[in-house]
Amino acid sequence: MSTQRTVRQPADAIEENGLRIDTDRAEQIVDALNTELANAYVLYHQLKKHHWVVEGAEFLPIHEFTEEAYEHAEEGADVIAERAGALGGVPVSGPTALERRATIEFEGEDVYDVRTMLENDLERYGDVIESMRGSIELTENLGDYATSEILREILVVFEEDAHHFEHYLEDDTLVLEEATH
Template sequence: MSTQEGRIRQEAGTVTENDLRIDTDRSEQIIDALNTDLANAYVLYHQLKKHHWDAEGAEFRDLHLFLEEAYETVERGADEIAERAQALGGVPVAGPTTQAERATVSFEGEDVYDLRLSLANDLEMYGDIIESLRDHIELADNLGDYATGELLRDILVEVEEDAHHIEHYLEDDTLVLDEATH
């Protein structure tokens, strides 16, 4: 493991003044919320990526493509969240260990589950993230940071849309016939 030498510009977990004219006390609260959203996004990203790799069966192609789009959407949102935290004077949580510790959602583990259970696990995580985003939108708005609220609203729309698509995949209607119905 390499050790880095040089001048630290800002320690993780600290907040400096910003040029957005949001005072440090309010920024600290918002950055804390954003870092939770960022950590949650990367836990979801890795789980979706895992399911993208593990997808198989009759719906493989559609699910493989959907999951790829979904984790790319999550990653774009995470990037926007991290950049906003930095603009507010914070340090985005960047390391995988810190993100896992910081997240309020949990990765399902390394085992490979059947596709229906995998998607159900994803949908559960999406639901938790949706609730967290809504809370953080309200927090940002209450603290007068309407730009962060708007950014999170845009991300929320995409997260809800992908969750809704997963709901469709989990419906019991399918064109695939099982052997018992023949």
């Protein structure tokens, strides 16, 4: 096992990149990407928690849907991280750094009723979507159309998932409630 501890690139440094985006613009873009990466992981962990703890008559479809949703969040995060690296940056990765960089908040460790969990998820999606739209605008203004397109593709998936959460929250259901007398 090697005992060398050579830092090849400090976490906050931007190196030249083969994409011909100058380091000043790349620095701004990587900063935005790291925020989106952190936000995606906050969303991922919240969805993963709900996947683990969901109960009730609609357990199975919600359990399966939250699994699909957290996989989408993780896939988006991976694409974002790889783009940050391609731009000469270092993707944020440690739990403390992710928490510090995120602009959205995790709901916490408590377990809530299913409706509250889904409402919290929809709220997090809204926060992520708004942030991502801002990052898309920034990347376009800086002339990085490829990063803009990458974020747009992720945004489409996140918006679709958010829309599905809206469907789960509608008041129409086949599940009968017990009459209380």
